[in-house]
Amino acid sequence: MIEFILNDVLIKTNSPPGLPLLDFIRQEMGLMGTKIACREGDCGACTLMVGELDGDKVSYKTIVSCLTPLVNVQSKHVVSIEGLNGDQLSHVQQAIVDHSGTQCGFCTPGFVISLMTKSLSDANSNLDETLASVDGNICRCTGYKSIERAVKDIWEVNQRRKDKDAPQWMVKNKYLPEYFLSIHDRLSNIILPDERIKKSNVILGGGTDLMVQKADSIMHAGLQTLREKDILHGIMIEDDHCILQAGATVTELLTSLELRSIFPGIQKYFKLLSSTQIRNMGTLGGNIVNASPIGDLIVFFLALDAKLQINSPDGGRRSVALKDFYLDYKKIDLKQGEYVEALSFNIPLHGYQFNFEKVSKREHLDIASVNSAILLHLQDNLIKDVRLSAGGVGPIPMFLEKTSSFLQGRRPDVESLSEANSILQDEISPIDDIRGSEEYKRLLLRQLFIAHFIELCPDQIRMDQLQEILIQI
Amino acid sequence: MSGSNQDGSATGNFDSNMRNTDSIGHVTGKSVFLDDIPEIKGSLHAVAFASSLAHGKLRKLNLSAALQVPGVIRILTYEDIPGENQVGGIILDEPLLAETEVHYIGQPIAVIIAESAHIARQARALIHAEYELLPVITDPREAYEKGELLFPPRFFESGDVVSGWEECEYIFEGRAETGGQEHLYLETQGAYAYPDETGNLKIHSATQGPTLIQKTVARILGVAMNRVEVDVRRLGGGFGGKEDQATVWAGLAGLSAQVLQKPVKMVLSREDDMYMTGKRHPYTSDFKIGLTKELKIIALELSLFQNGGAASDLSPAILERTLFHVTNSYFIPNVKAAAYSCKTNLVPNTAFRGFGAPQAMFVMEAAISKAAIELKIQAREIQERNLIREDELFHYGQVATNAHALPSWDDAMKTFHIEERIAAIKKFNQNNSLIKKGMALMPVCFGVSFTKTPMNQARALVHIYQDGSIGISTGAVEMGQGVNTKMKQVAARIFSVDPRRIKLETTNTTRVANTSPTAASSGADLNGKALQNACEALLRRVLGVARKMIAVDCENIEIKEERIITDGKTSSFTWENLIEKAFLDRVNLSENGHYATPFIHFDKSIEKGHPFAYHVFGTAFIEVTLDCLRGQYNFDGVHIVHDFGNSMNFELDRGQVEGALMQGIAWMTMEEISFDKTGKLLSNSLSSYKIPDIYAAPDIVDVKALERDGPDIAIMKSKAIGEPPFMYGIGAYFAIQDAIKSFNSDYKSDFIAPFTPEKILLALYQNRSRP
Ligand SMILES: Cc1cc2nc3c(=O)[nH]c(=O)nc-3n(C[C@H](O)[C@H](O)[C@H](O)COP(=O)(O)OP(=O)(O)OC[C@H]3O[C@@H](n4cnc5c(N)ncnc54)[C@H](O)[C@@H]3O)c2cc1C
Ligand code: FES
Numbered sequence A: 001m002i003e004f005i006l007n008d009v010l011i012k013t014n015s016p017p018g019l020p021l022l023d024f025i026r027q028e029m030g031l032m033g034t035k036i037a038c039r040e041g042d043c044g045a046c047t048l049m050v051g052e053l054d055g056d057k058v059s060y061k062t063i064v065s066c067l068t069p070l071v072n073v074q075s076k077h078v079v080s081i082e083g084l085n086g087d088q089l090s091h092v093q094q095a096i097v098d099h100s101g102t103q104c105g106f107c108t109p110g111f112v113i114s115l116m117t118k119s120l121s122d123a124n125s126n127l128d129e130t131l132a133s134v135d136g137n138i139c140r141c142t143g144y145k146s147i148e149r150a151v152k153d154i155w156e157v158n159q160r161r162k163d164k165d166a167p168q169w170m171v172k173n174k175y176l177p178e179y180f181l182s183i184h185d186r187l188s189n190i191i192l193p194d195e196r197i198k199k200s201n202v203i204l205g206g207g208t209d210l211m212v213q214k215a216d217s218i219m220h221a222g223l224q225t226l227r228e229k230d231i232l233h234g235i236m237i238e239d240d241h242c243i244l245q246a247g248a249t250v251t252e253l254l255t256s257l258e259l260r261s262i263f264p265g266i267q268k269y270f271k272l273l274s275s276t277q278i279r280n281m282g283t284l285g286g287n288i289v290n291a292s293p294i295g296d297l298i299v300f301f302l303a304l305d306a307k308l309q310i311n312s313p314d315g316g317r318r319s320v321a322l323k324d325f326y327l328d329y330k331k332i333d334l335k336q337g338e339y340v341e342a343l344s345f346n347i348p349l350h351g352y353q354f355n356f357e358k359v360s361k362r363e364h365l366d367i368a369s370v371n372s373a374i375l376l377h378l379q380d381n382l383i384k385d386v387r388l389s390a391g392g393v394g395p396i397p398m399f400l401e402k403t404s405s406f407l408q409g410r411r412p413d414v415e416s417l418s419e420a421n422s423i424l425q426d427e428i429s430p431i432d433d434i435r436g437s438e439e440y441k442r443l444l445l446r447q448l449f450i451a452h453f454i455e456l457c458p459d460q461i462r463m464d465q466l467q468e469i470l471i472q473i
Numbered sequence B: 001m002s003g004s005n006q007d008g009s010a011t012g013n014f015d016s017n018m019r020n021t022d023s024i025g026h027v028t029g030k031s032v033f034l035d036d037i038p039e040i041k042g043s044l045h046a047v048a049f050a051s052s053l054a055h056g057k058l059r060k061l062n063l064s065a066a067l068q069v070p071g072v073i074r075i076l077t078y079e080d081i082p083g084e085n086q087v088g089g090i091i092l093d094e095p096l097l098a099e100t101e102v103h104y105i106g107q108p109i110a111v112i113i114a115e116s117a118h119i120a121r122q123a124r125a126l127i128h129a130e131y132e133l134l135p136v137i138t139d140p141r142e143a144y145e146k147g148e149l150l151f152p153p154r155f156f157e158s159g160d161v162v163s164g165w166e167e168c169e170y171i172f173e174g175r176a177e178t179g180g181q182e183h184l185y186l187e188t189q190g191a192y193a194y195p196d197e198t199g200n201l202k203i204h205s206a207t208q209g210p211t212l213i214q215k216t217v218a219r220i221l222g223v224a225m226n227r228v229e230v231d232v233r234r235l236g237g238g239f240g241g242k243e244d245q246a247t248v249w250a251g252l253a254g255l256s257a258q259v260l261q262k263p264v265k266m267v268l269s270r271e272d273d274m275y276m277t278g279k280r281h282p283y284t285s286d287f288k289i290g291l292t293k294e295l296k297i298i299a300l301e302l303s304l305f306q307n308g309g310a311a312s313d314l315s316p317a318i319l320e321r322t323l324f325h326v327t328n329s330y331f332i333p334n335v336k337a338a339a340y341s342c343k344t345n346l347v348p349n350t351a352f353r354g355f356g357a358p359q360a361m362f363v364m365e366a367a368i369s370k371a372a373i374e375l376k377i378q379a380r381e382i383q384e385r386n387l388i389r390e391d392e393l394f395h396y397g398q399v400a401t402n403a404h405a406l407p408s409w410d411d412a413m414k415t416f417h418i419e420e421r422i423a424a425i426k427k428f429n430q431n432n433s434l435i436k437k438g439m440a441l442m443p444v445c446f447g448v449s450f451t452k453t454p455m456n457q458a459r460a461l462v463h464i465y466q467d468g469s470i471g472i473s474t475g476a477v478e479m480g481q482g483v484n485t486k487m488k489q490v491a492a493r494i495f496s497v498d499p500r501r502i503k504l505e506t507t508n509t510t511r512v513a514n515t516s517p518t519a520a521s522s523g524a525d526l527n528g529k530a531l532q533n534a535c536e537a538l539l540r541r542v543l544g545v546a547r548k549m550i551a552v553d554c555e556n557i558e559i560k561e562e563r564i565i566t567d568g569k570t571s572s573f574t575w576e577n578l579i580e581k582a583f584l585d586r587v588n589l590s591e592n593g594h595y596a597t598p599f600i601h602f603d604k605s606i607e608k609g610h611p612f613a614y615h616v617f618g619t620a621f622i623e624v625t626l627d628c629l630r631g632q633y634n635f636d637g638v639h640i641v642h643d644f645g646n647s648m649n650f651e652l653d654r655g656q657v658e659g660a661l662m663q664g665i666a667w668m669t670m671e672e673i674s675f676d677k678t679g680k681l682l683s684n685s686l687s688s689y690k691i692p693d694i695y696a697a698p699d700i701v702d703v704k705a706l707e708r709d710g711p712d713i714a715i716m717k718s719k720a721i722g723e724p725p726f727m728y729g730i731g732a733y734f735a736i737q738d739a740i741k742s743f744n745s746d747y748k749s750d751f752i753a754p755f756t757p758e759k760i761l762l763a764l765y766q767n768r769s770r771p
């Protein structure tokens, strides 16, 4: 049995744990405001708000319900558009009406949910951050400018809240139905069921890969959530290394102050990963085990020489280097029953610099054509240490060992980079596919490789030389 | 007053700033789309089984395993069709269900009806079809070579190109290609059909053409049209994709409901929608352009090859519009254009915003660009010099009147300080080596009317109820473009009543019959004019009552903001008093308005005439910034002067401009349809076919109205708006090309759209020696 609160109603259901939340909402509850447009997390029409106990608050985030297995909302507060409607329009709804931010209207409930969640959950968002809350919502009609105008209004209204408690303030202004104020206590009363039958070993993270690839087969499968595995969302610093639990979501990585201090650009990098909704759901472990040759997190951590902590059901534990974890296309060093508990890496020492690059057909919410990360240590204008990784250029995400070792000890100037590029080109084996031709991927990786150095040590590269070389090599 | 304000007209003002009447329903999630209609108990669900082979003979179809799946009710094939197995709209060349041959991947062969769509899909996986492979053609030029045309080619000619070339100082030739485009209406295709007590059928369909559905379903079932009722509340986007292409799904739902005598719903999954439904036509074209020394274009010769797919669908009409728009906004005295609709083994392509015109205009702009590159001048010098002027002749014989090409160009240049912007771009490019800016100007001229003259007619039914409230039915389908809002405005303006009194009914074939699809940007004009006729007739009648009632001998009697005014004096009588009196006087308070566009005609035997009620003009300036290291781009701004006429609702109309522009830019950049050689769609999901997200929108979109009155033939002088702005997006291609050329001056343009990041990067480094 799964128990949660849907809008104002306590739900106890025996529906299959793998049932998409979307189908539960529409088919079983008859709430038709949540729309279906893709069932693969790519449009946001099915966006819902999900609240979780967080100390004395409930903290809300958006998810796509088409990829959320029912079991993942156990003990949570799920809010659909119907649960946001009050006697009058909220400031979000009013702004969208005022600025004609809705044409056919099919995308609109999703936009409302995203913007309401932003209004409810974040104290000091600036305008750009408020706009970013709809980075996972696609509208085919409006051209987005009217939505941008509406977002500006919404942000201005939210500013008036100052440091008041968001739900209280919104209820007081009639932007939010009053029942929200009782949710904390009601969630606290839900007791986790512990008599779960564990027949199968399908481990479930956020479901953003599983539900796209195998929705039908996991509908009735026994699913083990990470919570049951006790893989929590922690991010820890121990001495000189950093440990990330496999259950950490991309959002948690993105907002972690610890990681931000290690990688000042992390927000920029991770904003290129999927969308707000998917980042709220997708986990580090899921990205690693899904083993996409273009997985962004994998490529990111390959450059850091990360290690995986792997556990087996009999209590065995082993550690494997991330670069050795990938054996062949979608083949990984993980035996039946084993699971990934955590990833760890040595915190780059002083003097080390890091950069991540990703290019896709659409800049946001798209899978990369090629991505690449680099960890670089320069001393006296020489490369003392370097680790380069890339995705989309072979059957697995690659640590580029040969290129990295070639660069060791050299000056990062245009000549070395062009020589290194020939080694790089030999080291990779991209193929033609929907993300680009082989020719493109080769060229693109060359460019991203150079981009790393332009980002990290622009003074080492003479621009006039570079432009010539870019054409010649 | 009794009306509630559940309809967005919350302010109750009498006119033109009205918000989309559906917007409150939309933001509260209460608006009902097809898949949200409460299901009748016992409703069944249908899923199509389609060909996995692009061309072949269907040898065997094994349904037995699928039929054994619990919950499967029935699987129907062409043999179960009581009437004609035919869904062709213009040409009868498309079966509802394949019989002995399949012609494209995604062609429906059978329909599985089960207790749930989930079960039907499981059963579908167990159907086994055996085929004998026949040769597959996906390339339109190959089809042309082999004589595979869907219908005879069309030739438009004006002047004499042969003598034209002799006047030319410069002649250039080249090729231009544009790709397809998925409509990606967020709501997929669907229909819900159920029989009534006498076996008649009611169909809710997500269609732009209710009558088309009615007619086609009646033909499939072998019954008279009056036995099929089609009802449309609204669409979650259409863009042309739910015109002819909605018939198959309504046909299959209707067939299933009729055979089983049960309610049957069929809503396509995104995956099915993407591979089973048609898209914008890709075109490949050859051009030859000749100019004088003064850059006057004297002659243009074109061969246009349209990739039609496996059946005609709307291709004949689209091909025709292509021919109308080959000269875009320019006057060219000698034109010779040949257009071929090539039959390939791909899903039949169909209407999409612009309807063949964008493909034509791209070729025209490519020809100008080619000439400019060769002559080492700016394209805008050629563009400006050739804009069509008052009383010049379009190549199809229509005289240009209210030709706003030059006024909108001049207005844009002035209002947006375009010369200064161009200078700033130049300066930026001198100072930056790895980031370059580019720009393009894009004039647009689009003809308004269905090019098939008989389609330019519409009807509207208006009831005034005893309490003064008003119900309106028209043939227009609301799909986000705001046509219902405009209808409300028309009635509110004519009666001078509060719009909250007015309700827009669903579009239903029993209330308004024989409708044209809501398409060709003509929905508001045609239906609005029919509605205007109905409202004016009613107004005359009720004013007659008023005159009798209060002011027998006044000169002038009118209604203003719900009050009766006699010779300028406000009386105490209200709209409600008047309607009550009219009812008691037994005056007919219902009216059926009819409208047929006057003047228009076209003679296909000579390909000459006056096909358009009027033309819409405009000019856009597009600026892009290109990251020449990564091949990524950002559109800094699009500045547009658009010829709205007297926009009756600027907020709605601007929304159409912004939305169409975005789709146009995306067609030129990120939206790339790819098929492999076997005819299989590779860009088959939202993860592999990218449409714009909020960050893809240009940083600034500035839309200014050209200050010229619209013609009377446009509804309330407010010009048609749905399609014309789409073509501003074509400028995106040329802006990117411009930026590339500042980085790589040797770049050889190939005029192949879309300009994806891949194409851009390869273009930036086109002349490199190796990767
Ligand atoms: C719209 C969309 C956009 C996306 N964009 C990107 C993108 O830009 N970049 C990118 O890299 N990815 C992207 N993804 C892929 C996906 O979101 C990520 O890979 C995500 O991190 C997967 O995590 P999850 O928890 O959802 O995985 P799940 O689907 O829950 O699991 C994936 C696989 O991992 C297994 N698994 C999960 N956790 C563990 C564990 N701890 N131990 C062992 N096995 C485990 C599961 O059994 C399953 O086989 C996108 C996906 C979607 C739907
Ligand atoms: S339906 Fe598109 S994201 Fe869920």
Ligand code: FES
Residues within 6 Å of the ligand: A101, A102, A103, A104, A105, A106, A107, A108, A138, A139, A140, A141, A142, B186, B236, B237, B480
């Ligand atoms: S309003 Fe139609 S998809 Fe957004």
